[in-house]
Amino acid sequence: MSDLAISIQNISKVYRIDPTTGGAASRTLQEDLVNFAKNPLRRTTSSKKQEIWALNDVSFDVHEGEVIGLIGRNGAGKSTLLKILSRITEPTHGFADIFGRVGSLLEVGTGFHTELTGRENIYLSGAILGMRKAEIDRKFDQIVEFSGVSKFIETPVKRYSSGMAVRLAFAVAAHLDPEILLVDEVLAVGDASFQKKSLGKMSEVAESGRTVIFVSHNMGAIKNLCTRAVLLDGGKALVDGDVDHVVQEYLITASEKGEWHTEIADREDRQGSGALRFTGFQLRGSNGSTVEAAVAGEAVEFVLQFQCNSEKIQNASIMIWLRDAFTKGLLRLGTELTAQSFNELPQEGKIICRVPRFSLRPGRYFIDLGADIDGVKADRVIRAVTLDVVGGDFYGSGKVPLHPNDGDLLCEHSWRLG
Amino acid sequence: MSSALRNISHLTAARLRDRIHTQIQNEKILHVKKKIDKGSSKKISWHVRIQRSRGWSGLSLRELWSFRDLFWILAMRDVKLRYKQTALGVTWVILQPILTSGIFAVIFGVLAKLPSDDSPYLLFAFAGTLPWTLFAQSLQRAGSSLVSGREMISKVYFPRLILPISSSISVLVDFLVGLVSISVLFLIYKVPLTWNLLAIPGLVFVNLLIAIGVSFWISAFSVHYRDFIYALPFLIQAWMYASPVAYASSIVPDQWMALYSLNPMVGIIEGFRWALLGQGEFSWISFGISLAAGLVVFALGALVFRRVERGFADVI
Numbered sequence A: 001m002s003d004l005a006i007s008i009q010n011i012s013k014v015y016r017i018d019p020t021t022g023g024a025a026s027r028t029l030q031e032d033l034v035n036f037a038k039n040p041l042r043r044t045t046s047s048k049k050q051e052i053w054a055l056n057d058v059s060f061d062v063h064e065g066e067v068i069g070l071i072g073r074n075g076a077g078k079s080t081l082l083k084i085l086s087r088i089t090e091p092t093h094g095f096a097d098i099f100g101r102v103g104s105l106l107e108v109g110t111g112f113h114t115e116l117t118g119r120e121n122i123y124l125s126g127a128i129l130g131m132r133k134a135e136i137d138r139k140f141d142q143i144v145e146f147s148g149v150s151k152f153i154e155t156p157v158k159r160y161s162s163g164m165a166v167r168l169a170f171a172v173a174a175h176l177d178p179e180i181l182l183v184d185e186v187l188a189v190g191d192a193s194f195q196k197k198s199l200g201k202m203s204e205v206a207e208s209g210r211t212v213i214f215v216s217h218n219m220g221a222i223k224n225l226c227t228r229a230v231l232l233d234g235g236k237a238l239v240d241g242d243v244d245h246v247v248q249e250y251l252i253t254a255s256e257k258g259e260w261h262t263e264i265a266d267r268e269d270r271q272g273s274g275a276l277r278f279t280g281f282q283l284r285g286s287n288g289s290t291v292e293a294a295v296a297g298e299a300v301e302f303v304l305q306f307q308c309n310s311e312k313i314q315n316a317s318i319m320i321w322l323r324d325a326f327t328k329g330l331l332r333l334g335t336e337l338t339a340q341s342f343n344e345l346p347q348e349g350k351i352i353c354r355v356p357r358f359s360l361r362p363g364r365y366f367i368d369l370g371a372d373i374d375g376v377k378a379d380r381v382i383r384a385v386t387l388d389v390v391g392g393d394f395y396g397s398g399k400v401p402l403h404p405n406d407g408d409l410l411c412e413h414s415w416r417l418g
Numbered sequence B: 001m002s003s004a005l006r007n008i009s010h011l012t013a014a015r016l017r018d019r020i021h022t023q024i025q026n027e028k029i030l031h032v033k034k035k036i037d038k039g040s041s042k043k044i045s046w047h048v049r050i051q052r053s054r055g056w057s058g059l060s061l062r063e064l065w066s067f068r069d070l071f072w073i074l075a076m077r078d079v080k081l082r083y084k085q086t087a088l089g090v091t092w093v094i095l096q097p098i099l100t101s102g103i104f105a106v107i108f109g110v111l112a113k114l115p116s117d118d119s120p121y122l123l124f125a126f127a128g129t130l131p132w133t134l135f136a137q138s139l140q141r142a143g144s145s146l147v148s149g150r151e152m153i154s155k156v157y158f159p160r161l162i163l164p165i166s167s168s169i170s171v172l173v174d175f176l177v178g179l180v181s182i183s184v185l186f187l188i189y190k191v192p193l194t195w196n197l198l199a200i201p202g203l204v205f206v207n208l209l210i211a212i213g214v215s216f217w218i219s220a221f222s223v224h225y226r227d228f229i230y231a232l233p234f235l236i237q238a239w240m241y242a243s244p245v246a247y248a249s250s251i252v253p254d255q256w257m258a259l260y261s262l263n264p265m266v267g268i269i270e271g272f273r274w275a276l277l278g279q280g281e282f283s284w285i286s287f288g289i290s291l292a293a294g295l296v297v298f299a300l301g302a303l304v305f306r307r308v309e310r311g312f313a314d315v316i
């Protein structure tokens, strides 16, 4: 067994939020002064505060050279754990021992300032990540070359496309050369060729014997890069072990809990007459129960909750667009495509779209919703919800294309000698 | 009876689990120790234990030192942004103290006919405005430095003290530009140059010491109380009128003088007048008060800052 790189022992993290201030933990002076004036003897608040156990007694060891995937649902505590390990925040209980220089990539673009040029931002971001100026000087050319934005290096970053800024930021962080690398979901951005490059860089880092903890919702990338994985759920380390096993466990737990996305109802930035409005979204799995993520190769149902603002709606057509992070359309599902339409819709109700075999590669996608009444635009909600797709067994062979460059679509096919 | 039995077996199970747990922990600690021992000879560059810190912690100057480039890069970022974003850029930095002093000269010199210790009032006011601007701008910028750097604070670890310090350094650059502009006034008014000018670096140092010290308090405060930043300009203004920026401290009534000179900016501003205009006497007592106050405010401020910085990332 090789040497320890990280030893996490019974770490818990409690966040206190104050529901009366809309969750913000910081307060206003005015409020405290007023409270003090009303009742100078009692210490203000603290009774109203809620506790959130973002991490609850998590322990595991990471050995030198190991590449560990950290997976779990939204809010499971993955980012919190990485923040503790990179010393951004302190644990409430427990401790961790870290052997070696830590570099963390919790979010790209940290410290980027849009008024400054690419060159200036490289120095700024490098120094914030802990590089000395001489070190940045030395790696400057490599960084620029890796980012692929060399032509724009003297241009203010505000003239960059968002993809270019991300590439530059990742390039800086990727050249940090730490002994231990903590990466939180940064590879989900950038175009396909850049994702490929970043994943390549990540596996280079892993192969060079450095220790990596990698957080992602992309099970493909996790399986590709990691040998071991830890599943966090509700702040606890639920399963720890071989990556295939842990990912399988995750898929089971992930498909159990899903919720209504009712935030759609409050979206103001929508288009259309409003004769019909979407008010909620829910994802259902093959057996009709609500799920949090779709499984590639299995049935999935999109449940759209709606509200009608006029009587007797006739000839309603509904559409769903699935897009990648760059708003590139991947799929369109629509009643007009299946030559259907809805008549006499009730004031409130649900419309369900069933896809018998879901055919997108594991990853994160975005859903736009649309409704037309009699050919007139009634409602459009762009990026209504995010859709996580987790790996399933689409081809019945246990294999899925993992490389970002392999495209996002899965398609049934067979081979023969002709 | 049976429930009692269950309780006992439950208890022993828990105890057993505890024992196994501590055993595992001990082994781990041993392992860690072995590793640390070996570490000295091997390539491990360092070991940190991450846990909740309690009580007061020191400044960790070693760590600050390892981030020394960041001070400068952040300060230069602030300077560049300021000069890029305002239409007038550098001109504004030069004009602002001159305009302010002009207003003081008209109101206090021409209208109120306050004494200016024999110098042209404009020059007199300028010699006070220059160090004051350094102080006030540091407070203003450093005070908001944590809140405006919240992106960084919640995504990267670096010594948080760097943020207020580097904002103050960036204001120092403005101050140096301001010094250039005063030399133009010197030429116009034909002020003789004196050896007193050599005291300026020392005065600037103490001025910054006080400014950064106060900024530690203000910035720490402003993370926990978001609305504090709105009260800050009023505090700074009140402080200005309690300092001899626009008037000479000789007009302060004698019975108030003792209290008045507890303000550490009094010694600094008077010192600047002495150094730039070459008149009066240098008051070592005032300077001593400023230096002592600066050291105390800085040291305590840094300690308080270090104490509350642990919660910054969660709250900000």
Ligand SMILES: Nc1ncnc2c1ncn2[C@@H]1O[C@H](COP(=O)(O)OP(=O)(O)OP(=O)(O)O)[C@@H](O)[C@H]1O
Residues within 6 Å of the ligand: A015, A016, A017, A052, A053, A054, A072, A073, A074, A075, A076, A077, A078, A079, A080, A081, B313, B314, B315
């Ligand atoms: N600064 C904070 N103040 C209060 N609560 C917080 C704070 N940061 C995180 N939390 C809470 O802690 C829990 C864990 O959050 P965390 O960001 O670690 O989840 P995650 O696993 O990274 O999720 P995701 O997959 O969405 O990135 C959540 O319930 C979150 O609301």
Ligand SMILES: [Mg+2]
Residues within 6 Å of the ligand: A078, A079, A080, A184
């Ligand atoms: Mg996260």
